[in-house]
Amino acid sequence: MTVAAMVENERAAALMNENNAHSRAEAMIRTNNLWKTYIMGDEEIHALRGVTFEIKRNEYVAIIGPSGSGKSTLMNLIGCLDTPSKGDYWLNGKLVSAMDDDELAHIRNKEIGFVFQTFNLLPRASALHNVELPLIYSGMPASDRIERAKQALEAVELTNRMTHKPNELSGGQRQRVAIARALVNNPSIILADEPTGNLDSKTSTEIMQLFEHLHERGNTIILVTHEHDIAAHAHRVVSILDGQISKDERIR
Numbered sequence: 263m264t265v266a267a268m269v270e271n272e273r274a275a276a277l278m279n280e281n282n283a284h285s286r287a288e289a290m291i292r293t294n295n296l297w298k299t300y301i302m303g304d305e306e307i308h309a310l311r312g313v314t315f316e317i318k319r320n321e322y323v324a325i326i327g328p329s330g331s332g333k334s335t336l337m338n339l340i341g342c343l344d345t346p347s348k349g350d351y352w353l354n355g356k357l358v359s360a361m362d363d364d365e366l367a368h369i370r371n372k373e374i375g376f377v378f379q380t381f382n383l384l385p386r387a388s389a390l391h392n393v394e395l396p397l398i399y400s401g402m403p404a405s406d407r408i409e410r411a412k413q414a415l416e417a418v419e420l421t422n423r424m425t426h427k428p429n430e431l432s433g434g435q436r437q438r439v440a441i442a443r444a445l446v447n448n449p450s451i452i453l454a455d456e457p458t459g460n461l462d463s464k465t466s467t468e469i470m471q472l473f474e475h476l477h478e479r480g481n482t483i484i485l486v487t488h489e490h491d492i493a494a495h496a497h498r499v500v501s502i503l504d505g506q507i508s509k510d511e512r513i514r
């Protein structure tokens with residue numbers, strides 16, 4: 263081999279390493295052959311059967327599939343609420359699949375904002391206090407907490423409803439409080455499981471516009487749904503069937 267060819271080879275190798283390092287850094291979520299098996303008596307239920315995929319920072323991904331296909335199971339793993347039976351999961355370069363419960367709770371509080379179909383707000387607490395709660399868990403001083411909670415409520419355009427309790431708000435407003443609560447810790451990912459499942463179609467559209475706005479602001483959003491018109495708001499749609507990815511397409 264000539265010296266020139268050797269130099270060229272080395273340059274190519276260096277470039278490849280750089281590219282690999284770059285793509286590793288970019289993948290916020292990376293899973294390798296994730297399995298989740300539930301044991302029920304004598305029966306083994308394979309809720310996930312080898313899921314391998316990546317989600318980059320600031321992606322907006324919908325996970326869609328029929329009932330029982332494994333969407334919530336996958337969301338629970340991504341959200342660090344549960345650990346896989348087999349396979350690896352890296353979140354921001356950290357190997358989550360090997361963590362114990364304390365480490366999982368810590369990473370969950372820091373990195374993930376959850377939005378649920380049923381809002382899961384504290385009924386007796388004001389909108390402001392509901393949004394402030396995650397910051398209490400993370401030990402932030404009270405004055406900073408209130409400031410941050412107000413900012414999050416401002417981001418979902420609810421400054422004029424901060425003192426209302428959940429039963430003094432409309433369904434869409436309740437979900438916006440829940441989204442503000444998900445945002446308040448400045449998580450790297452917002453995970454939403456059927457966030458419009460309890461809303462009428464007009465209010466659903468408003469909530470989807472809010473997710474679009476949050477995505478434009480730089481948030482990474484993963485949305486679980488079984489409705490195609492809701493999934494169509496995302497920029498990438500991952501289809502799950504029988505615990506496996508059956509399709510993965512960029513739609514805009």
Ligand SMILES: Nc1ncnc2c1ncn2[C@@H]1O[C@H](COP(=O)(O)OP(=O)(O)OP(=O)(O)O)[C@@H](O)[C@H]1O
Pocket residue numbers: 300301302307308309327328329330331332333334335336488
């Ligand atoms: N804790 C559990 N123990 C045993 N089996 C479970 C458990 N959780 C889920 N399963 C089973 O795993 C499979 C996947 O369930 P999962 O909740 O992930 O489905 P899903 O896609 O979210 O469905 P849906 O659209 O109805 O919410 C189902 O067959 C379900 O019965």
Ligand SMILES: [Mg+2]
Pocket residue numbers: 333334335
């Ligand atoms: Mg589900």
